[in-house]
């Protein structure tokens with residue numbers, strides 16, 4: 001049992017708190033907040049509210065997505081260029097945690113999110129390169145992801161060697177996984193995620209003008 005009594009999370013998402021592992025500082029512990037789970041249940045359409053916690057729990061979904069990833073890509077070391085290594089689940093004093101690689105900056109502190117770094121216009125060329133490399137890797141490995149949101153990507157490493165890592169949003173909904181089985185379906189799905197990622201980056205960089213639901217339908221000039 002990992003004791004987190006005196007630990008503070010280093011970051012908090014909409015659903016989970018993230019702690020640095022007290023004995024293995026290169027690992028991240030993610031714990032679902034119960035109140036976030038309940039709030040999510042209330043936001044669901046009525047017919048989905050009966051679902052058990054484990055069906056809506058981000059940690060369980062992530063665990064399943066990693067299992068699927070490893071079935072799709074057995075012994076593929078390049079997967080971990082842009083995804084944190086996953087070490088399974090562990091009991092903590094605050095409940096069951098997902099354990100994964102903690103992505104670090106050059107000074108050994110947790111890496112910032114892409115969201116925090118895209119306020120500059122134009123973007124720094126090394127960041128643009130890092131984004132391209134990430135998208136190239138997605139195409140090569142055909143990794144299934146949900147929408148690629150800047151707050152779910154962190155930027156590890158330093159200066160010339162930035163590394164974009166998807167720390168949340170691996171896997172896809174059941175229906176999308178079925179469509180991806182059709183000829184060319186997976187490739188089309190991934191291209192669509194990349195297009196949406198670029199539109200999202202552009203929209204956030206502009207200061208989020210208007211509604212995202214409209215911005216995501218609008219092609220960028222170079223598309």
Ligand SMILES: Nc1ncnc2c1ncn2[C@@H]1O[C@H](COP(=O)(O)OP(=O)(O)OP(=O)(O)O)[C@@H](O)[C@H]1O
Pocket residue numbers: 011012013014015016017018028030058084100101102103104110111112113151152154167168
């Ligand atoms: N492996 C990691 N390495 C470094 N930082 C991380 C890692 N995982 C999470 N973080 C930090 O913790 C924050 C919250 O993590 P995460 O996105 O997994 O939580 P969440 O509640 O599931 O998010 P959401 O609000 O998207 O549902 C991230 O935005 C990031 O800043």
Ligand SMILES: [Mg+2]
Pocket residue numbers: 013014151152168
């Ligand atoms: Mg997140």
